[in-house]
Amino acid sequence: MTLLPREEGAAGIRGRLLGFDGELYRLDTIYGQLTVDGAGVSCKGAACPDPGARVARIALSGSPVLGERLMPALIEGFAAARGLVVERGAEGRNRLFRLRAPEGGPPRAEIVLASGSTGEGVADLLTGAARIVMADREILPEEIARVREAGLGDLSQPFRRRILALDAIIPVVAPDSRLGAPERGLSRASILGLLSGEIAEWSGLGGAPAPVIIHLPGRGPGLRQWPEARVPEGRIPVASARRHESAAAVATAVAADPMGFGLARLSTLGEALQVPLADGCGTRLVASAQTVKTGDYPYVAPLSLYLGSPRLPRFGRDFLDYLKTPAAQIAIRRAGFVDLLREEIPLDRQGDRLALAIAQARPGDGLRELQRLVATLGGAVRLSETFRSAPGGADAQVRANIAAVASALEAGQFDGRRLILAGFSDGAAGPEGGGAEARRDAEAVRDAIRAAATAADFGRVRIEVAGFGDLLPVMCNGGDGDGGGPDQSHGGVPDDWTARLNRRVELWLR
Incomplete structure (x- = not known):
């Protein structure tokens, strides 16, 4: 086939048609x-598409968590x-969404959703069956x-990934669980023991026999490859575990x-009961919109x-732009997921953490440091953007938070504040080393925000x-237990867990 320019005198392009999305032709030519x-x-x-096929069309493939619940809500x-x-x-086994004017007429656009798994979405991208994973x-x-080898772009580049929403992996039991008192929580050691079969009876956790x-x-x-696999951390689940087709089916x-x-998802909790994560100091971590946004919940x-690659048609780009709007975030929340809208958390809602800080205060200068903290943050509100790894690293959530703060600065949302x-x-670095380390982390985040907010x-x-x-601290540095339950013998909280939660940079606004 040949594409002839409408402008006279310009040369045409000959090649094999690879695809047409209603706006853009993709050709295999002698130039690539x-x-x-x-x-x-x-x-x-002969290979030219029918003139009636000029309907903008994008195909997405991958996780059913998005394909069956989140994306349909966003398309609507x-x-x-x-309007x-x-x-x-x-369309076969896939869902098809046609967008048209209320008074009828031809479709303005079509969106196809194929639900399988994230890995299947990548495979469909490679074959050309999908443009988005x-x-x-x-x-x-x-x-x-x-x-990358297929010439479809480098998915490791930040602009190739758009975080739409947040979810969390949570331990769950029945409302009438034999655990006895689920609200007391379970330590991570207990959770690992349950998943691996080391704890085979509820009586081992103070519950019923x-x-x-x-x-x-x-x-x-x-x-x-499932996010749920982060919780057992490589341990082989007990062979007798009952398997289900989805996280929603697990919760049910x-x-x-x-x-x-x-292990289920916060978005699919249903009638199941979430079990808090506990430590030996009485802290209970519960997945909520606030703790998920701040990353104060670990999973x-x-x-x-x-x-x-290549680029999406104009309709597809407009759809991606819509996903950044407050209206899209409200749709995400209504669909049962955690949205990306900024939240404000006053200092007086930090009661549990302040109590833990007071309980763990070091003799001598410990109380003095707490007074400095209250003097610095008093009257301010914590914003939900929190940074838990190096800003220049591979953490997509850190990059997204830096971009969100930079955008707010450029829009003047913090002017006069x-x-x-x-x-x-x-x-781990001790009192003096820890203070210097914490300040260096805060300075690194500040520099990353300044670099991103070029128009501020x-x-x-x-x-x-x-x-x-x-x-x-978010979690206690000195113990791992279920509020004094009988599983204390299962060991302490690994340093990497508390380190990931407690080493962070918070954003406060006054």
Whole structure:
């Protein structure tokens, strides 16, 4: 086939048609693969698409968490914002959404959703069956390599990934669980013991004399790619575990099984009961919109879109722009997921952490440091953007938080206010070393935000940094237990767990 320019005298392009999305032609030519805007050319040849096929179309493939719940809600919201109506249908095993004007007429656009797994989404990207991967996990290095080798872009680049929403992996039991008092929580050691079969009876945790029935997502080669696999951390789950096709099915099964214990998602909790994560100092971590946004809950699972090459049609780019809007975030929340809207958390809602800080205060200067913290943060509110790894690293959530703060600075949302970047350490470096380390982390975040906010007027906002060492910990540095339960023999909280939670930079606004 040949694409002939509408402008006289210009040369045509000949090649084999690889695809047409209603706006852009993709051709395999003697110069390699080319993408050509269909508005400026006419097509000649037997392979040319039917003129009636000029409907913008994008195909997404991947995780059913996105494909079956989140994306349909966002498509409906996008259509409503554009004054369009959505007609739902099927295309083979895939879901088809046609967007058209309320008064009828031809479709304005089509969106196809194929639900399988994140790995299957990558495979569809490689074959050309999809342009976007719906992912409930990080794309693996070998997947990035295959996509790059296929000439479809580098998925490790930040602009290739869009975090849409947040979810969390949570331990669950039935409302009438044989655990006895689920609200007291379980230590991570207990959770690992349950999953591995080391704890086979509820009586081993102070509950009723009944066996534990483990419920987990489906067995298969892709199991270790599930975000749920982060919790057992490589341990092999007990062979008798009952497998289910989805996290929602796990929650449903556990809710009906008084002897059951499983890993589900916050978005699919249903009638099951979330079990808090406990430590030996009385702290209880519960997954909520606030703790998931701040990362104060350890098992956060971002839900993302990975964009392959070539570029999307205009309709697809408009859809991606819509996903950043407050209206899209409200649709995400209504669909049962944690949105990305900024939250404000006053200091007086930090009671548990302040109590733990007071209880763990060091003799001598410990109380003095707490007074400095209260003097610095008093009257301020904590913003939900929190930074738990080096800003230049591979953590997509850190990059997203830096971009969100930079955008707010550029929009003047903090004009006339004070932003305080408060660094905290994990206690490993000791009082003096931890304070210096925490301040360095806060300075690194400040520099990353300044570098990203190229259009901000920093004369209108004051940015301060402070380091508070191991004050205000999220979890106790000195123990791992279930509130004095009988599983204390299972060992202490590994340093990497408390370090990940406690070493952080918080953003406060006054």
